[in-house]
Amino acid sequence: MSTRWLAANDGCPPGRCIACAARESGVCASFADEELGALHAIGRKRLLPPGQVVISAGDSAAICANLVAGVLKVVREEADGRAQIVGLLFPGDMVGELFVEEANDTVVALSAVELCVYPRRALEAVLARHPAAENLLLRRALATLAETRRWMLMLGRRHAPEKLAAFLLDMDRRLDRAEGDESYELPMGRAAIGEVLGLTIETVSRQMTAMKRAGLIALPGLRRVCLLDRAALARIAG
Amino acid sequence: MSTRWLAANDGCPPGRCIACAARESGVCASFADEELGALHAIGRKRLLPPGQVVISAGDSAAICANLVAGVLKVVREEADGRAQIVGLLFPGDMVGELFVEEANDTVVALSAVELCVYPRRALEAVLARHPAAENLLLRRALATLAETRRWMLMLGRRHAPEKLAAFLLDMDRRLDRAEGDESYELPMGRAAIGEVLGLTIETVSRQMTAMKRAGLIALPGLRRVCLLDRAALARIAG
DNA sequence: CGGAGCGTTGAGACTTTTCAACTTCCGTGG
DNA sequence: CCACGGAAGTTGAAAAGTCTCAACGCTCCG
Numbered sequence: 094m095s096t097r098w099l100a101a102n103d104g105c106p107p108g109r110c111i112a113c114a115a116r117e118s119g120v121c122a123s124f125a126d127e128e129l130g131a132l133h134a135i136g137r138k139r140l141l142p143p144g145q146v147v148i149s150a151g152d153s154a155a156i157c158a159n160l161v162a163g164v165l166k167v168v169r170e171e172a173d174g175r176a177q178i179v180g181l182l183f184p185g186d187m188v189g190e191l192f193v194e195e196a197n198d199t200v201v202a203l204s205a206v207e208l209c210v211y212p213r214r215a216l217e218a219v220l221a222r223h224p225a226a227e228n229l230l231l232r233r234a235l236a237t238l239a240e241t242r243r244w245m246l247m248l249g250r251r252h253a254p255e256k257l258a259a260f261l262l263d264m265d266r267r268l269d270r271a272e273g274d275e276s277y278e279l280p281m282g283r284a285a286i287g288e289v290l291g292l293t294i295e296t297v298s299r300q301m302t303a304m305k306r307a308g309l310i311a312l313p314g315l316r317r318v319c320l321l322d323r324a325a326l327a328r329i330a331g
Numbered sequence: 332m333s334t335r336w337l338a339a340n341d342g343c344p345p346g347r348c349i350a351c352a353a354r355e356s357g358v359c360a361s362f363a364d365e366e367l368g369a370l371h372a373i374g375r376k377r378l379l380p381p382g383q384v385v386i387s388a389g390d391s392a393a394i395c396a397n398l399v400a401g402v403l404k405v406v407r408e409e410a411d412g413r414a415q416i417v418g419l420l421f422p423g424d425m426v427g428e429l430f431v432e433e434a435n436d437t438v439v440a441l442s443a444v445e446l447c448v449y450p451r452r453a454l455e456a457v458l459a460r461h462p463a464a465e466n467l468l469l470r471r472a473l474a475t476l477a478e479t480r481r482w483m484l485m486l487g488r489r490h491a492p493e494k495l496a497a498f499l500l501d502m503d504r505r506l507d508r509a510e511g512d513e514s515y516e517l518p519m520g521r522a523a524i525g526e527v528l529g530l531t532i533e534t535v536s537r538q539m540t541a542m543k544r545a546g547l548i549a550l551p552g553l554r555r556v557c558l559l560d561r562a563a564l565a566r567i568a569g
Numbered sequence: 570c571g572g573a574g575c576g577t578t579g580a581g582a583c584t585t586t587t588c589a590a591c592t593t594c595c596g597t598g599g
Numbered sequence: 600c601c602a603c604g605g606a607a608g609t610t611g612a613a614a615a616g617t618c619t620c621a622a623c624g625c626t627c628c629g
Contacts, residue, residue, distance in 0.1 A: 169484040171569055177487040179480035190477070192470050197477050224462040231465055232430050234472040239428070239435050241479050242417035246407040248486040249415040249529025252616070283576060291487025293618060298577055315575070315626085331409055491585070521608060531586060536609055553594070553607070 110136075115209065118185025119159035120220075123229040131222070135215040139208045147208070148189055148200040157189035157213050163206030164280040168199045168288065178288040180241070181280075183267060187233065191217060203280045248291045251331065256290040257300040259330035261310065265320055276311070276319035348374075353447065356423025357397035358458075361467040369460070373453040377446045385446070386427055386438040395427035395451050401444030402518040406437045406526065416526040418479070419518075421505060425471065429455060441518045486529045489569070494528040495538040497568035499548065503558055514549070514557035 110116065110133045111126055121132060136159075141147065147165060148156070160182050167180035179198065182188060188200060188208065220226050247256055270277045279286070283301075287294045304310045309326055311319040320326060348354065348371045349364055359370060377396075379385065385403060386394070398420050405418035417436065420426060426438060426446065458464050485494055508515045517524070521539075525532045542548045547564055549557040558564060 167480075169480055171484065171488060173569065175488040177484040179483045191473060193473070193477070198480065221466070224465065227462065227465050227469055228459070231469040231472060234469060234476060235429060235431070238472060238476050238479065239431070241476065241483070242405075242407055242436065245417045245479070245483055245486060246409065246415040248483060250409060250413040282574095294576080295578085295619085296617060299617095302577070331411065520606095532608080533587085533610085534585060537585095540609070 109138075113161065113209070114207075115159055115161040115185055119161070119209070120187060120226055120229065121159065123226040124223065128223070131219050132211070135219065136209045136211050139210050141202045141206045141208065143202050143204050143206075145202045145206070146199065147202060147206075148196050148198070150196050150199040152196050154190050154193045154196040155213055157187065157191060157211050157216050159209040159211075160184055160186045160188050161207040161209055164203045165206060166201050166203050166281070166285060166288075168201065169197075170199065176288050177291060178285065180237070181267075181289070187230065189213065191220075191230070203285065253290075253292055253296050253300050254303070254329055255331050256292065257297065257304065258309075258326045260286065260290055261304075261318060261320060262323070262326055262330055264318070265323075276313060276317050278314075279316040279318060282316065347376075351399060351447070352445075353397055353399040353423055357399070357447070358425060358464055358467065359397065361464040362461065366461070369457050370449070373449050373457065374447045375449075377448050379440045379444045379446065381440050381442050381444075383440045383444070384437065385440060385444075386434050386436070388434050388437040390434050392428050392431045392434040393451055395425065395429060395449050395454050397447040397449075398422055398424045398426050399445040399447055401440060401442045403444060404439050404441050404519070404523060404526075406439065407435075408437065414526050415529060416523065418475070419505075419527070425468070427451065429458075429468070441523065491528075491530055491534050491538050492541070492567055493569050494530065495535065495542065496547075496564045498524065498528055499542075499556060499558060500561070500564055500568055502556070503561075514551060514555050516552075517554040517556055520554065 110121065110129045113119075113121070115121065121129065124132060138161075139158075141163075147158070148154070150168075150170065162184050165182040165186075165188060166178050167182065168176050169179050170176045181203075182200075190196060190198070191213065220230070247259060251259070264279060265277060268277045268280070281289075283294045283297050286292075287297045290297070292300075301310070301312065304326075305312055307325075309320075309322045309329075311321055313319060348359065348367045351357075351359070353359065359367065362370060374397075376399075379401075385396070386392070388406075388408065400422050403420040403424075403426060404416050405420065406414050407417050408414045419441075420438075428434060428436070429451065458468070485497060489497070502517060503515060506515045506518070519527075521532045521535045524530075525535045528535070530538075539548070539550065542564075543550055547558075547560045547567075549559055551557060
């Protein structure tokens with residue numbers, strides 16, 4: 094069930110890798126054009142709808158992927174259903190876990206998503222022959238770890254208003270936005286924001302309403318946010 | 332000030348690497364005996380007392396190290412003083428951040444500590460020549476990330492009793508203990524436990540007292556813990 | 570028009586923090 | 600040997616923050 098989508102559509106034609114939107118940002122960035130064949134041979138382009146489960150925690154970790162477009166969430170769940178988003182993936186990010194037999198996390202598409210999918214074993218084999226690629230992945234893993242630790246400080250020590258302010262500023266920074274547009278579209282609903290921040294959906298809603306009333310933000314649409322007073326938000330975020 | 336200790340005592344004599352307690356567990360594990368010279372040439376053995384600051388957040392990240400013996404904490408701090416421990420380091424773990432110019436975290440000795448210290452640049456240069464070492468570090472970084480994400484779920488979603496139970500079981504698993512000893516010595520006081528779990532010292536104290544009264548644990552000394560009912564603790568931890 | 574999915578709002582319950590006082594442990598010095 | 604003093608831990612009461620449960624509103628789509 095969880096990998097049904099794998100067979101859904103076809104690989105990309107040879108040569109397309111070089112023109113790929115993630116050519117400069119994914120693992121591929123550590124491969125010269127001439128070397129790309131090794132990756133292209135094992136990769137397959139996939140388009141997935143929002144809500145699609147890409148990897149399911151507990152399943153055998155058979156695949157990895159390069160995120161070309163869209164946003165994914167990485168989720169951990171308690172046995173009783175409480176869930177915490179432990180990572181958000183943006184274009185260029187690596188999807189899935191290397192060197193692991195059983196997936197620790199569930200990965201789900203938040204928006205429509207474009208992936209370049211590799212069988213994990215095959216990808217590991219290619220990497221073993223390309224030290225530059227492993228070096229790049231090491232640097233990224235360490236950067237992700239540093240980022241994750243910042244997130245931990247927020248989860249462990251901050252109150253709801255600080256969490257929300259930091260989150261909105263973070264999204265503002267990470268999300269592409271149409272030029273000249275003062276607002277941006279959140280890639281998720283209130284429930285997922287709660288899962289990111291370790292809050293309930295009601296607390297998220299109340300805090301956003303409070304910020305709106307305080308004139309710090311505007312909410313022109315369900316998922317649309319406009320930061321009216323970045324300085325004040327930054328002050329709240331700490 | 333923060334690196335004053337660097338000059339405090341001398342390097343280890345050549346050849347001692349092979350007999351080092353961390354020979355099989357540190358980065359060194361990915362080096363054959365014949366290759367160890369490259370590492371030995373740049374490493375210096377250091378003994379530090381509890382409380383010693385090894386790395387200070389914000390300083391230029393000039394050194395990395397291999398933890399040979401003892402326990403270190405990795406801390407993130409808010410401007411207002413709130414602190415969150417984001418990692419605990421045990422023998423064999425890597426200390427410090429590679430490929431980073433400015434340290435993100437503060438690293439402090441919790442117990443007496445034995446380190447094998449390397450200048451960061453020199454270590455990076457050695458690693459660049461040893462793909463097996465980078466592969467090992469990549470695997471470890473990914474494992475640490477997975478572990479850290481488990482910790483995030485705890486910070487974001489669990490209540491104090493669940494946090495404490497999980498913490499005590501975790502320490503029980505990770506800490507060496509004298510054989511036949513049913514109890515173990517925590518490597519930190521109540522305040523640091525609070526910093527690990529995102530709780531105040533009072534909440535930690537109350538929860539431990541409650542567990543003692545419930546007959547789940549015994550507390551024979553300030554830092555000594557004896558798990559009387561692991562099954563019940565595991566049930567609480569979830 | 571009706572229903573489903575999301576989001577918002579309110580009231581009360583529950584958990585954790587805060588602040589303050591008190592105790593215990595332990596090393597030092599009289 | 601005991602008194603003292605500091606550090607660490609414990610306990611209590613009140614306050615603050617967040618969650619839970621329940622109801623209501625909005626919007627999109629069939």
